[in-house]
Structure formats: C-alpha cells, structure tokens
Amino acid sequence: MAQTLLRILVLHGPNLNLLGEREPEIYGSADLDTIEADLSSLGFELGALVASRQSNHEGQLVEWIQEARQDWDGILLNAAGYTHTSVAIRDAISAAEKPCIEVHLSNVHAREPFRHRSMIAAVCVGVVLGFGPNSYALGLRGLIDYLRMPRGNG
Numbered sequence: 001m002a003q004t005l006l007r008i009l010v011l012h013g014p015n016l017n018l019l020g021e022r023e024p025e026i027y028g029s030a031d032l033d034t035i036e037a038d039l040s041s042l043g044f045e046l047g048a049l050v051a052s053r054q055s056n057h058e059g060q061l062v063e064w065i066q067e068a069r070q071d072w073d074g075i076l077l078n079a080a081g082y083t084h085t086s087v088a089i090r091d092a093i094s095a096a097e098k099p100c101i102e103v104h105l106s107n108v109h110a111r112e113p114f115r116h117r118s119m120i121a122a123v124c125v126g127v128v129l130g131f132g133p134n135s136y137a138l139g140l141r142g143l144i145d146y147l148r149m150p151r152g153n154g
Contacts, residue, residue, distance in 0.1 A: 005049055006147055008140065009072040010039055011064055012054035013080035019105075027105050028132045035133050039076075042137055046144050058082055058089065065092035065100075074143045075100040076136065083108070083118050093123045099146055101139040104129035 012032060015022060020031030036052040043050030055061055061082065068075050075093070077100055082089050093100050100123070107130030108115040121127050125146055128139040 005047055006073045006144060007071065008043060008048050008050045008074050008076060008143060009064065009068050010036070010050055010052040010076045010136070010140075011061055012052065012078050013061060013082050014056040016078060016080055017054050017056070026111075030133045035136055038133070039136055039140055042140055043144075046141065048140075048144055050140070058086055062088050062092040065089065065096050068096045068098050072098060074098055074147050076103055076139050076143055077101065077120070077124075078103045078105070078136070079120060083120055084115055086119055090120045090123055093120060099143060100124045101143045101146075102127040102129075103135050103139040105132050105135055106130060 016032055019027055019035065020029055032054060039052065040050045053064055055064075061079065065075065075096070075098055077093075079086065079089055079102070083102065083104070100120075102118060102121055102124045108118075110130070118127070126139070126142050128135045128142065131138060
C-alpha cells in the first residue's frame with residue numbers, strides 16, 4: 001500500500017536569507033537555496049512535498065503558520081531570532097494545530113544566555129539544533145516519522 005504524499009511547510013525567519021555570507025563560523029557556508037534544494041530532494045525521497053519560505057517579518061511568518069492549518073500536514077520552523085522573543089509565533093503554532101519542529105543551525109545553548117530560552121519549543125513536537133544545515137534534514141526526517149506514526153485511541 002502506497003503512503004500518502006505528505007505536505008511539509010519549511011519556514012525560515014529573519015536573516016536566514018544571508019546564510020553563506022553571515023557569520024559562517026556560526027552558521028556555516030551553505031546558502032539558503034542549497035539548504036532548500038537539499039530539503040526538497042530529501043522530502044521527495046521520503047514521500048513528502050516540501051515547500052520553503054523565508055521572511056524577515058514576524059507578521060508574515062505568523063500568516064504562513066496560520067495558512068498551514070488547511071494546506072500543510074506539518075511545519076519545520078527556524079524562527080531564528082524570533083525564537084527567543086515571539087509570543088505571536090508561539091500562539092500561531094498553537095492555533096495551527098499542526099505538528100511543528102523547531103530547528104536551529106547552531107547550538108543556541110552554547111551561545112549567549114538570551115538565546116537559551118525558546119518561546120516556541122513548548123508548542124513544538126521536537127527541537128533539532130546544532131548540526132548546521134543537517135539540523136533541517138534531521139528535523140524533516142523526525143517530522144515525517146511523527147506524522148506517519150500510528151495514533152491510538154488511548
């Protein structure tokens with residue numbers, strides 16, 4: 001029996017459009033286009049359609065998360081700096097009622113203290129961080145496994 005094609009929305013927050021140029025010692029040398037192409041290929045291998053979007057604007061990210069309610073099976077989210085500050089993004093994830101995986105390229109717990117707290121982790125099904133671009137691939141695999149996990153009635 002063939003598995004249903006899953007639809008995964010990947011959202012990238014502020015400054016991630018500068019990957020490959022900005023602080024490569026922290027974020028690596030891969031640019032966003034490369035990360036997105038790799039995710040799309042991996043998604044295809046795993047039976048998922050992966051679409052990626054990036055915005056530097058909190059409200060735009062909130063709107064895309066809200067749209068996920070009807071158009072997507074799950075969300076892979078690197079909220080970047082908004083991770084540590086945005087109640088609006090947290091509330092949008094809760095309202096979307098879709099599984100969300102929080103992703104970060106760097107290990108935020110090994111960085112400045114203000115990065116140690118995530119406003120969104122508690123409303124996500126998982127968090128992957130510290131593996132550079134591979135954090136996205138690990139998060140995608142985890143999200144797909146989660147979505148395909150049988151759900152019992154109690």
